[in-house]
Amino acid sequence: MNLFYKSIRWVAPVLAAVLLAGCERPPVVSVQSGYRGTGMEQVYNPRLLAKQASLNAAPESQPPASAEGPKAREVFQNVKVLGDLSVGEFTRHMTAITAWVAPQEGCAYCHNLQNLADDSKYTKVVARRMIEMTQHVNADWKKHVGDTGVTCYTCHRGNPVPAQVWFAPADRKYTENSLLGDLAGQNLASASVKLTSLPFDPFTPYLKEDKPIRVNGNEALKFTGEAANRTSTKQAEHTYSLMVHMSDSLGVNCTFCHNTRNFQSWSEAPPQRVTAYHGIRMARDLNNAYMEPLTKTFPAERLGVKGDVAKVNCATCHQGAYKPLYGAAMAKNHPELLAVAKPAEAAAAAPAPAAAAPADAAPKADAAQKK
Numbered sequence: 001m002n003l004f005y006k007s008i009r010w011v012a013p014v015l016a017a018v019l020l021a022g023c024e025r026p027p028v029v030s031v032q033s034g035y036r037g038t039g040m041e042q043v044y045n046p047r048l049l050a051k052q053a054s055l056n057a058a059p060e061s062q063p064p065a066s067a068e069g070p071k072a073r074e075v076f077q078n079v080k081v082l083g084d085l086s087v088g089e090f091t092r093h094m095t096a097i098t099a100w101v102a103p104q105e106g107c108a109y110c111h112n113l114q115n116l117a118d119d120s121k122y123t124k125v126v127a128r129r130m131i132e133m134t135q136h137v138n139a140d141w142k143k144h145v146g147d148t149g150v151t152c153y154t155c156h157r158g159n160p161v162p163a164q165v166w167f168a169p170a171d172r173k174y175t176e177n178s179l180l181g182d183l184a185g186q187n188l189a190s191a192s193v194k195l196t197s198l199p200f201d202p203f204t205p206y207l208k209e210d211k212p213i214r215v216n217g218n219e220a221l222k223f224t225g226e227a228a229n230r231t232s233t234k235q236a237e238h239t240y241s242l243m244v245h246m247s248d249s250l251g252v253n254c255t256f257c258h259n260t261r262n263f264q265s266w267s268e269a270p271p272q273r274v275t276a277y278h279g280i281r282m283a284r285d286l287n288n289a290y291m292e293p294l295t296k297t298f299p300a301e302r303l304g305v306k307g308d309v310a311k312v313n314c315a316t317c318h319q320g321a322y323k324p325l326y327g328a329a330m331a332k333n334h335p336e337l338l339a340v341a342k343p344a345e346a347a348a349a350a351p352a353p354a355a356a357a358p359a360d361a362a363p364k365a366d367a368a369q370k371k
């Protein structure tokens, strides 16, 4: 007995230290962000915030180039998207994307330096589509990115592969008699859901497929049969896994978008929730219209375990900040990225999917807001 107490005297502090190592070191500051008494507060740690700030500084833009002189498409041989720029503007754009995407590797990351018109490197083919994708975000997703907009730097931050992308997780196969049973896509404490036991792939159902996110019924047990709300706890867990990803990506609490008195209510929620609603549709659109069709363009080593291409989620742009780069408006210094380029002769035959409008986004959100 004596021995037991003797050993617990040193085991207990060690255990406590191990447990606490998983916690955030104080101080913690809370900032009120909604009506008094609603508990709508954001919790920050100034130490972590300082680190975040250094990650989210926007680089300087080069001074604008002259729009005078011959057009890029008249001078160069294989320009399909940026042909309307002057040669000066085109060259400025090339210098900018090199700094944003491949500062170590330089022009050779996308180009065969013997022949700049050559499309043999996959990186150049991907980059051309990325230019169109960036234009599409800035022109057609203003409901999310406003006039702040995005540039290649928003996602790439000087890396050829953005720091935050997602792939479909590997299938986990258990035999029917396995002791572990079927995990049903959860209980793995995975980083995608901030080490919670929630479903570890919040992305496939919501940021690629269009699975319903809403789980609350409007009226308790009022309807039966077809009309009944049959949403299960299991489905609600999937919604929560997406919400944890969204909170984590933006570095905010649930109360940034919800009055937690009523998670469902749009009228009681801060306006950021509507922005987030469009963000979900935007990420889905980018993944389906731009990333997925590029799958075959990428070499095998860039693909995930299931052979799928790297895809976009909230963290790809936000990287821990409530607005990417804390809202620095870089895009306005790059007017070539603000409007969807008119299709060149080659593209005119088959209109690019970039022209497709974000069909489902607007009306539903407005309707939802009026509820």
Ligand code: HEC
Binding pocket: 075, 076, 077, 078, 079, 080, 081, 082, 083, 094, 095, 097, 098, 101, 102, 106, 107, 108, 109, 110, 111, 116, 117, 123, 124, 125, 127, 128
């Ligand atoms: C991230 C990829 C990428 C990097 C890095 C890059 N380029 Fe390009 N470059 C492209 C793409 C894509 C096109 C085609 C644009 C289009 O179709 O509108 C292109 C086209 C060109 C062309 C036109 C060639 C022709 O005759 O069709 C020139 C010139 C050029 N780039 C120069 C440069 C220079 C100089 C650098 C380095 C400072 C550079 N590029 C870095 C992607 C890149």
Ligand code: HEC
Binding pocket: 097, 101, 110, 123, 124, 126, 127, 130, 131, 132, 134, 150, 151, 152, 153, 154, 155, 156, 160, 161, 162, 165, 286, 302, 310, 311, 312, 316, 317
């Ligand atoms: C919304 C986020 C986003 C924006 C904006 C964006 N990209 Fe990308 N980019 C991605 C993702 C995701 C990938 C896939 C990562 C991979 O290569 O596996 C990618 C891949 C690439 C690659 C291939 C890199 C490699 O080594 O495989 C190039 C080149 C590239 N982007 C250039 C650009 C250029 C140029 C712009 C701006 C005109 C741009 N991107 C804007 C998300 C973005």
Ligand code: HEC
Binding pocket: 213, 214, 215, 216, 217, 239, 240, 243, 244, 246, 247, 250, 252, 253, 254, 255, 256, 257, 258, 263, 264, 265, 272, 273, 274, 276, 277, 280
């Ligand atoms: C960045 C904004 C944002 C954050 C942060 C956020 N949510 Fe949400 N939440 C939304 C949006 C937008 C929807 C509606 C999605 C839709 O209808 O497509 C939603 C829906 C929900 C729903 C379903 C409501 C219904 O109608 O059934 C629940 C529950 C929920 N959120 C819980 C949470 C929890 C818990 C957290 C914190 C872990 C959280 N949310 C953080 C934006 C956010």
Ligand code: HEC
Binding pocket: 137, 144, 145, 146, 147, 148, 149, 150, 154, 246, 250, 272, 273, 275, 276, 279, 280, 281, 283, 312, 313, 314, 315, 316, 317, 318, 322, 323, 324, 327
């Ligand atoms: C293509 C890049 C990109 C992606 C992907 C993206 N966002 Fe954003 N988001 C932005 C930009 C840029 C802004 C700033 C808009 C502005 O200044 O008005 C923003 C603003 C927001 C805001 C408003 C913040 C405020 O204080 O007003 C919310 C909320 C938000 N995003 C949530 C999300 C969620 C949730 C996702 C994933 C479902 C997401 N975003 C994905 C680029 C992105």
